[in-house]
């Protein structure tokens with residue numbers, strides 16, 4: 001399955017809803033999206049991964065890159081994910097310590113540093 | 114997708130409903146089914162191909178084999194098929210001249226030699 | 227390791243996939259799956275993908291039958307090439323060709339082998355040539371001049 | 385034609401599929417598709433197929449990255465072997481290994497290349513070793529001692 005991307009804003013937060021497969025083939029499109037948002041002055045991102053079917057380390061790289069970019073502007077990048085098989089990848093790579101991971105978009109949007 | 118097979122009788126006709134893919138991998142199971150029916154004294158077969166998604170020449174071979182077997186007992190083997198892509202295979206191989214092909218099970222069941 | 231690229235893997239081709247498999251019917255399905263996936267990505271029209279699947283399947287079924295009879299330990303090879311404007315497939319076997327390859331279709335009902343319900347390998351080739359506008363069969367692709375390469379191509383929009 | 389079977393294609397293996405592809409990201413998807421299809425037919429548990437898909441994808445993504453940097457004209461090879469009780473995969477590249485392969489995970493957030501958001505290739509290997517109980521990495525599989533073979537296996541019920 002291919003990658004789907006949609007964005008919306010709630011207050012100062014921008015929610016990026018991602019669906020499908022984030023892999024070596026589609027990750028460049030997610031990267032572009034995140035780069036564009038930051039260039040657009042959106043520094044508080046919530047990436048909703050609930051509809052992601054597949055995530056590999058290339059996808060992780062793009063998320064880490066996004067985190068670095070928003071941090072350069074004192075921003076934040078929060079993830080929404082409850083899927084065990086996706087969470088497992090974050091755990092294996094130690095990224096659960098790097099990303100705040102929430103169980104709903106509401107929780108992520110209302111979270112403060 | 115895999116092969117599905119079910120049989121039922123109407124009068125002296127036996128209807129074999131085939132679904133999925135009839136190819137080099139699954140054709141042996143269809144062959145076994147037809148051989149068993151003939152061994153069982155069922156000589157008037159209607160093979161309903163409306164739910165077949167894929168048919169290759171191995172599948173054609175099994176149908177031709179079935180036809181030969183029922184003919185050895187003065188029987189018949191009729192096909193039900195309205196799918197253009199499947200009909201095309203019968204046309205390419207000249208088998209439309211060998212098999213009676215009907216557009217419904219009812220039509221096939223009520224057909225006489 | 228010696229080169230794993232046979233001759234028809236030409237240099238300069240942009241996107242190329244090669245699949246080789248032992249002569250088992252189950253692998254014909256894998257070959258169909260791969261051919262359809264690569265064809266789709268190469269820009270072959272959706273409506274024609276079924277045709278790609280069927281034609282590649284016929285070529286592989288034929289090769290698997292011949293290998294099982296003559297050389298069960300040798301692999302069958304499928305090469306997929308995404309050239310500009312055209313998607314190319316070559317299915318290569320290493321078996322001596324059967325005379326049956328030449329048999330006509332008219333007498334299919336007579337020639338089918340009742341023991342195994344096998345249609346002559348020529349029927350697979352006839353199905354391919356009935357489906358695919360651009361196809362060719364070349365002799366002598368395998369070691370020692372054995373075997374055949376079935377080549378097919380389809381236009382792409384990409 | 386020279387033999388298309390590399391060394392790890394051992395004689396006597398029952399059902400074997402080999403895929404080789406040019407170093408393009410799109411082909412990593414093909415490799416995942418093929419690995420999952422062959423694994424399913426080999427009797428790998430349905431619940432583990434996602435793991436096979438991910439692990440094979442990681443190994444292939446790593447190989448494609450390295451090939452694009454060092455040897456874009458050489459193919460990456462995936463070998464799938466359906467041995468009794470066990471399904472084996474070997475992903476072979478022909479590129480010089482990066483030092484980055486050895487890099488730890490702790491500092492992933494620091495080490496990711498901001499230009500391309502590339503994680504070091506070692507992260508892919510770490511994901512594999514976190515997912516797959518039986519995995520190994522051997523050096524020097526390619527011509528001239530270059531490259532690496534990533535081997536993985538899963539039990540089968542068939």
Ligand SMILES: Nc1ncnc2c1ncn2[C@@H]1O[C@H](COP(=O)(O)OP(=O)(O)O)[C@@H](O)[C@H]1O
Pocket residue numbers: 053054055056083084085086088089431432434435438515
């Ligand atoms: N990024 C990923 N994408 C897809 N599958 C993954 C990913 N990471 C891990 N998996 C694997 O998918 C398998 C299924 O995950 P899980 O949701 O626990 O299974 P199920 O829902 O089938 O019980 C697990 O073995 C897990 O390791």
Ligand SMILES: Nc1ncnc2c1ncn2[C@@H]1O[C@H](COP(=O)(O)OP(=O)(O)O)[C@@H](O)[C@H]1O
Pocket residue numbers: 166167168169196197198199201202273274276277280357
């Ligand atoms: N046995 C077969 N199984 C699957 N597809 C086939 C088979 N035989 C032919 N096809 C091909 O499938 C393609 C789609 O067939 P068709 O039903 O006419 O298309 P669509 O429904 O997409 O308009 C055609 O190009 C046809 O040649």
